[in-house]
Amino acid sequence: AQSVTQLDSHVSVSEGTPVLLRCNYSSSYSPSLFWYVQHPNKGLQLLLKYTSAATLVKGINGFEAEFKKSETSFHLTKPSAHMSDAAEYFCVVSDWGTGANNLFFGTGTRLTVIP
Amino acid sequence: ETGVTQSPTHLIKTRGQQVTLRCSSQSGHNTVSWYQQALGQGPQFIFQYYREEENGRGNFPPRFSGLQFPNYSSELNVNALELDDSALYLCASSFPDRSGYGYTFGSGTRLTVV
Numbered sequence: 001a002q003s004v005t006q007l008d009s010h011v012s013v014s015e016g017t018p019v020l021l022r023c024n025y026s027s028s029y030s031p032s033l034f035w036y037v038q039h040p041n042k043g044l045q046l047l048l049k050y051t052s053a054a055t056l057v058k059g060i061n062g063f064e065a066e067f068k069k070s071e072t073s074f075h076l077t078k079p080s081a082h083m084s085d086a087a088e089y090f091c092v093v094s095d096w097g098t099g100a101n102n103l104f105f106g107t108g109t110r111l112t113v114i115p
Numbered sequence: 116e117t118g119v120t121q122s123p124t125h126l127i128k129t130r131g132q133q134v135t136l137r138c139s140s141q142s143g144h145n146t147v148s149w150y151q152q153a154l155g156q157g158p159q160f161i162f163q164y165y166r167e168e169e170n171g172r173g174n175f176p177p178r179f180s181g182l183q184f185p186n187y188s189s190e191l192n193v194n195a196l197e198l199d200d201s202a203l204y205l206c207a208s209s210f211p212d213r214s215g216y217g218y219t220f221g222s223g224t225r226l227t228v229v
Contacts, residue, residue, distance in 0.1 A: 041222065042222055043118075043119070043205070043220040043221050043222040043223065044158070044205065044207075044220040045220075046218070090157050090158075102148060102160040102163060102171055102173070103148075103150075103158075103160065103207075103218065104160070105150075105157030105158045105159070106157050107155075107156055107157050108155075108156070108157050
């Protein structure tokens with residue numbers, strides 16, 4: 001079965017400093033991995049996805065993530081945090097095991113950006 | 116291109132009652148998935164509908180049921196509501212592709228059971 005573990009429930013950074021949100025995955029085969037962002041009272045927005053192409057994936061708003069099979073990790077990074085980045089971030093793995101392409105979400109990391 | 120619309124945005128129900136949540140899929144999408152997001156948790160897969168048939172189900176009891184209509188909109192029905200059913204219910208429409216890339220999420224319906 002597929003699963004993801006987000007290693008930090010809350011990350012706090014100063015505006016302009018780098019962001020690192022950590023995610024480890026468990027998969028019996030080559031997974032599809034995603035990062036989604038959820039702003040308060042908003043739907044989930046896709047930041048980026050990995051589907052067995054390039055291991056360094058660039059997403060929207062300056063975010064990127066690197067797929068490391070040896071470490072079973074898919075950490076999300078951004079060189080410089082902006083106030084608008086404050087939100088909940090979810091690491092997600094896609095699974096066809098139930099016959100449907102459904103998404104398994106981590107428990108989320110709340111990012112706080114300090115002015 | 117329209118997005119995914121969910122209704123209502125908020126509602127309050129009493130334990131034991133029944134509730135119906137609605138979702139209109141994005142134009143061109145024929146698959147709808149429903150997720151439950153409890154407070155402080157990540158969304159959990161309830162079930163998926165493809166061409167009006169249930170096409171996969173997560174670990175939820177039968178009192179969670181759904182429908183998909185010919186226009187690909189969908190309903191989530193929950194019978195015999197329990198306090199633990201209080202959550203944000205998210206709908207996502209997509210194409211049934213293996214990458215999982217084509218999901219569009221609605222803003223959700225926040226259900227409170229008292």
